[in-house]
Amino acid sequence: MKITAKHGSLTLENKGMSVAKAETMELSRYEQRLREIRMMAAGEDYSRCTRRVIDFCIDFSLPEMLRQDAINIRKQYNLNQSSGDRNLRFDRNISLQLDLLRLIDEMEKQYAGEANGKSETKVNKGTGAIFHGKDIRKRFAGNDAFGLEMPNLDLLAGELTGVVGENGNGKTTLLRLVAGDLAVDSGELGYSWLESKFLDWPLIKQRIAYIPQRIPRWFGKLRDNLKYAATIHGIRGQENRDAVSLVISRLGLSRYEESAWDEISSGYKLRFELARALIWRPGLLVLDEPLANLDINTRSLFLQDLRDIASSEKYPVAVILSSQQLHELEDISDNIIFLENGKPVYSGAVGGIGLSRQENVYELKSPLDETAFRTLLGDLEDIRIETEGMNYVIRCHTDIGTNEILQLLLERQIEIKYFREISHSTRKLFRKEHA
Amino acid sequence: MRNLQNLIPGFLRKIDTRLLEHHPQIWVTRIHYVAFFGGIVAVLLAVRSAFVPIALSDLPDVYVNGTIVAIPALVLGALWTIRQAVFVSGRETGMESPGTDLMKVVVYTGIFGLFILITPATSLILQTRIGNAVSFDEFSNDIRSLDEGAAVFFGAESGGEHSYYGFGDMLYISEPPAIEAIPVAGEHFSPAEANRRLQEFLPVFSKYGGDANAINSNEVLSYYNRNENYFMPYEEERKVRRSIAAISDAKNGNSFIYQHEAWQGLSFVSLLLGIAMVIFSRVKWNYFIVSVVAIAIMGICGAIAEFGLKALTGVNSDGQIFLLSSFIVLVFMGFQGISVFSAQKFTWIRTISLISLNMVFPFIPLYFMGAMEIMNVGGWHDDQMWVGLWGGVALYLLAGVHFFKAALTRLDAIPK
Numbered sequence A: 001m002k003i004t005a006k007h008g009s010l011t012l013e014n015k016g017m018s019v020a021k022a023e024t025m026e027l028s029r030y031e032q033r034l035r036e037i038r039m040m041a042a043g044e045d046y047s048r049c050t051r052r053v054i055d056f057c058i059d060f061s062l063p064e065m066l067r068q069d070a071i072n073i074r075k076q077y078n079l080n081q082s083s084g085d086r087n088l089r090f091d092r093n094i095s096l097q098l099d100l101l102r103l104i105d106e107m108e109k110q111y112a113g114e115a116n117g118k119s120e121t122k123v124n125k126g127t128g129a130i131f132h133g134k135d136i137r138k139r140f141a142g143n144d145a146f147g148l149e150m151p152n153l154d155l156l157a158g159e160l161t162g163v164v165g166e167n168g169n170g171k172t173t174l175l176r177l178v179a180g181d182l183a184v185d186s187g188e189l190g191y192s193w194l195e196s197k198f199l200d201w202p203l204i205k206q207r208i209a210y211i212p213q214r215i216p217r218w219f220g221k222l223r224d225n226l227k228y229a230a231t232i233h234g235i236r237g238q239e240n241r242d243a244v245s246l247v248i249s250r251l252g253l254s255r256y257e258e259s260a261w262d263e264i265s266s267g268y269k270l271r272f273e274l275a276r277a278l279i280w281r282p283g284l285l286v287l288d289e290p291l292a293n294l295d296i297n298t299r300s301l302f303l304q305d306l307r308d309i310a311s312s313e314k315y316p317v318a319v320i321l322s323s324q325q326l327h328e329l330e331d332i333s334d335n336i337i338f339l340e341n342g343k344p345v346y347s348g349a350v351g352g353i354g355l356s357r358q359e360n361v362y363e364l365k366s367p368l369d370e371t372a373f374r375t376l377l378g379d380l381e382d383i384r385i386e387t388e389g390m391n392y393v394i395r396c397h398t399d400i401g402t403n404e405i406l407q408l409l410l411e412r413q414i415e416i417k418y419f420r421e422i423s424h425s426t427r428k429l430f431r432k433e434h435a
Numbered sequence B: 001m002r003n004l005q006n007l008i009p010g011f012l013r014k015i016d017t018r019l020l021e022h023h024p025q026i027w028v029t030r031i032h033y034v035a036f037f038g039g040i041v042a043v044l045l046a047v048r049s050a051f052v053p054i055a056l057s058d059l060p061d062v063y064v065n066g067t068i069v070a071i072p073a074l075v076l077g078a079l080w081t082i083r084q085a086v087f088v089s090g091r092e093t094g095m096e097s098p099g100t101d102l103m104k105v106v107v108y109t110g111i112f113g114l115f116i117l118i119t120p121a122t123s124l125i126l127q128t129r130i131g132n133a134v135s136f137d138e139f140s141n142d143i144r145s146l147d148e149g150a151a152v153f154f155g156a157e158s159g160g161e162h163s164y165y166g167f168g169d170m171l172y173i174s175e176p177p178a179i180e181a182i183p184v185a186g187e188h189f190s191p192a193e194a195n196r197r198l199q200e201f202l203p204v205f206s207k208y209g210g211d212a213n214a215i216n217s218n219e220v221l222s223y224y225n226r227n228e229n230y231f232m233p234y235e236e237e238r239k240v241r242r243s244i245a246a247i248s249d250a251k252n253g254n255s256f257i258y259q260h261e262a263w264q265g266l267s268f269v270s271l272l273l274g275i276a277m278v279i280f281s282r283v284k285w286n287y288f289i290v291s292v293v294a295i296a297i298m299g300i301c302g303a304i305a306e307f308g309l310k311a312l313t314g315v316n317s318d319g320q321i322f323l324l325s326s327f328i329v330l331v332f333m334g335f336q337g338i339s340v341f342s343a344q345k346f347t348w349i350r351t352i353s354l355i356s357l358n359m360v361f362p363f364i365p366l367y368f369m370g371a372m373e374i375m376n377v378g379g380w381h382d383d384q385m386w387v388g389l390w391g392g393v394a395l396y397l398l399a400g401v402h403f404f405k406a407a408l409t410r411l412d413a414i415p416k
Helices: A009-024 A029-042 A046-059 A064-082 A086-113 A171-179 A201-205 A222-232 A237-250 A266-278 A296-310 A326-332 A370-377 A402-411 B010-022 B031-051 B062-086 B098-131 B136-152 B191-207 B217-225 B234-252 B260-281 B285-313 B320-341 B348-360 B363-374 B382-413
Strands: A129-139 A147-156 A160-165 A186-191 A208-211 A284-287 A318-322 A335-340 A343-349 A359-365 A384-388 A391-397 A418-421
Touching (some): A029 A046, A029 A086, A046 A064, A046 A086, A046 A237, A046 A296, A064 A086, A064 A237, A129 A171, A129 A318, A147 A171, A147 A318, A147 A343, A160 A171, A160 A326, A171 A208, A171 A284, A171 A318, A171 A335, A208 A266, A222 A237, A222 A266, A237 B010, A296 A318, A296 A326, A359 A402, A370 A384, A370 A391, B010 B031, B062 B098, B062 B234, B136 B191, B136 B217, B191 B217
Parallel strands (some): A160 A318, A208 A284, A284 A318
Antiparallel strands (some): A129 A147, A359 A391, A384 A391
16 A cells, blocks of 8 residues: 555644744734734634634733723624524624724734834743642552552643543542642642742642532622632732623623523533633643533533633643543643553653554444444455444554545445544553443 | 512622622621621611510510520521631632731621620510519519518418528529518418508519419418418419519519520530531541540540539539630640641641631530539539630630631641
């Protein structure tokens, strides 16, 4: 078989990104971000555009007037979305686009008006570990005692670290140890805001936002709870009102700001938790299975928000989260930790997975039964076929790329319902016998 | 709940917003709502108490009236306490400054004061009106008539050890102008004198709620002349004694809220709240269990010492051994608190916080003391009661403040 580009469309995408990157090298971050926002507005992606406008206001400390405009436009967008009338929504979106473009022009003027005097906000991504752990060990008592061992763990500002693994392999334990919800048996823990090595937990927890899988109930109105969260962290008066309005608009909570706990859905409860955590700008955000109760659209939106928020230019956050949504998590994470029996099988950059692999692995779903599937592909010596649940896994030499496999499947007239290359995913680390 | 929110006046909403945005530590106490609505309730109860009809023959029961409003006050207090557990800022922000602590002490004191106010709003006013329902001189004369008349019922035979408690014996009034209880037993006077006393007795007996028609005066005199006892109708006698006692209490200022039984009840409630807080706050159970076991041991030791002293010497310590034991518990708890914090950076304020947390528990020995008094083994003199009560209240307030801070905040911050 002919050897082609290694990762198919992924390579193309990377190429596309690198071209765009080269073009924007000369632009400041302010200009780059504005250009992105303008493109989103032009592409009628109002959801993301209105959110990024608010992020922009926060990151570049825009004047009150522009911030208020951004909030109003975001509110307008949310209002449009709740309208059941498609025609009305279309008309309103035209008006929204005009407002957005006008606001972007104003932002540009603001930049030009300051004659390049606007100091560039430093991107802190990767500049220092917010959390550093070494030789962390935790063992639970009992006959079937489970233990976690983590030789090394660094969480950097602006980076997302995903924790994956099968159930009962230590994901939650690791997150609780990092968040200070569980004590380590041995090992070193370090938090960047501590001046000494002494673990002063009250001080440590002042900068950690921990969102457990089961969200604790809160009382009173959503807006009051956000205000309270901000006030107790020293954000008071007008600043408090601004911060609450911004975060409510940013996370699409406007419709629920007067609502109580039992009046909002699980997805919005999670959004509220995120809002409450982010309003006081924590250094470290720990989320345990946040995607568990979200539908596919909300999940995607939530992860996108998390990515944007983590890599904020002004307030970058180190984020660590666990999830069973493997592929989605890998798409947004900078680093990934795969835990098996309490030990990291892989811990490092997402891009590093499978670099030294011996084979390519593809996961696919077909309506054919196993016998028929194997019969159609069984004559090929270079290919191994396994079944994992409802899926088939094809293992082959690294020379056989995605295109070749797809071509082969087409030639043999094998109907495919789903196909994914998992050579660079922790998916291949999940063991069949545990599935 | 939404409808209830419409009852909140605009100015109170503004205060609420202001506190929420600037002073979250005060906002969580909801003192503005407690002050406003607690004040309204107190005024309404006071007005009600001012218009309850007062008849000497059928006096309202202050204890019952007080208890009826004390129960909802305690329920509200408990709900308020739970709300404090819901909004624990320290869980996220860590220890506050001593200034903030001090401010909270003041605010919490005010809150407790407001809750406590609800009860006297009823009982104090009612009691004052009962006390003023009859003048001091009139009451004094009535007591004299009742006591003198009571002697007729017993005749000469009722002297010596066979004593009878006259109505005046129920009086606490001993300071000037004094009402002296007239010795009932052991006297003998002429039939004419007996008749005069009886004729004065019956209208007063009727005035304070007794049914004079249930007493046949000829029969009473006949018994007297034969040196035999005439038994007063029990229920009628009880009614009169209750009226006399109620007026006596009122005139002595023995308000319902000063009765230590109420505070013992409060201590019991505080224990229940403590358990609730432990559940809510995920405070380590072993810590709580050790505390209770320590208190129980000290309580039992105190009881043995108290009974032992009484058995050996016949002297009552009046509960002072119990007070001592409660302070020993306090010290013990303090050391325990320090050990809990040993995993943490040592600061005095943290240590004091945890010691204060334990100050709720010494109320339990005070509860034992009440039982001792009932068994006539120990008991409180008035001055001890005052010291004990207000000392206990002060401890309770301190504990109330630091309970949330120490139990919910600090222990929550320590990884499990």
